[in-house]
Amino acid sequence: MQFKLTTPNMELWRIENTFENIPHAHADFYQITIPVIGTCRLTQERRVYSISGGHALIQHPGEEHHFSLGPDGGVYIVQVRKQLLAEGWREEEPELDSRPLFNLEDIKKRMKTWTSELLLRDGPDPLAVEETEGRVLAYIRHMVGKNGSRVSGGLNVRHADRAFVSGMTDILEFIHAHYTERLTMDRLASLVYQSKFHFIRSFTQTVGVTPYQYILRLRIEQAKEQLARTRASVTEISYSLGFSSPSQLYRAFAKATGVTPEQYRKGAAPR
DSSP states (O other), X not given: OEEEEEOSSEEEEEEESSEEOOOBOOSSEEEEEEEEESEEEEEEXXXXXXXXXXXXXXXXXXXXXXXXXXXXXXXXXXXXXXXXXXXXXXXXXXXXXXXXXXXXXXXXXXXHHHHHHXXXXXXXXXXXXXXXXXXXXXXXXXXXXXXXXXBOOSHHHHHHHHHHHHTHHHHHHHHHHHTTSOOOHHHHHHTTTOOHHHHHHHHHHHHSSOHHHHHHHHHHHHHHHXXXXXXXXXXXXXXXXXOSSXXXXXXXXXXXXXXXXXXXXXXXXXX
């Protein structure tokens, strides 16, 4: 069995049972191969490894590799663009733990969450996808970064965080003015001169919710107003508020309020 999810900057794989691929390399991606069931026999740069029980291996961009699984084997594979993994580290080419150990129950839960978030996106909202990418990236960085090569955390980062807090009013004003549009994380991050993944972390720490969750709240509140005060259809409301589809509004609205848009409209109608 093979399962694959692709985003603009990552690929998430689950491969189970008898499997063998041919030697290959990825020019622009790091790959982390994590055995979760049985043993994975992996050949990397002509050296053979037998790995199991969460003892992962990292394949650097350009490194030739291939692997095989037996009938009871299974692996997770996370591929991350080179520039994203290196972004924010002290070195341009980060020094990584070549054989990190992953907690099996933890990585299984995280993979389930990440794939569920991405599978629920029909006509994906760029902000939602980028936030999931950010969570994957933060976890992988934490697991594979050696102590001397963590993301810089000294005065420059603290200065950047202070600058972020001082610019929060401008960010929130921009979001309130444009939340019905198809915003991107790059556009929001540029307001405070941060990378988009650093911006997600800073925003969440300061506001208490992620940028996408904050925007979603604004859209839901406006949907309530339109449902109560206008005769616009749910489809019209969904597109006017920047949702990628009516089903995206349905899911978000039901999750936030406990009722569907039609049920809310009936309950909000004057009696």
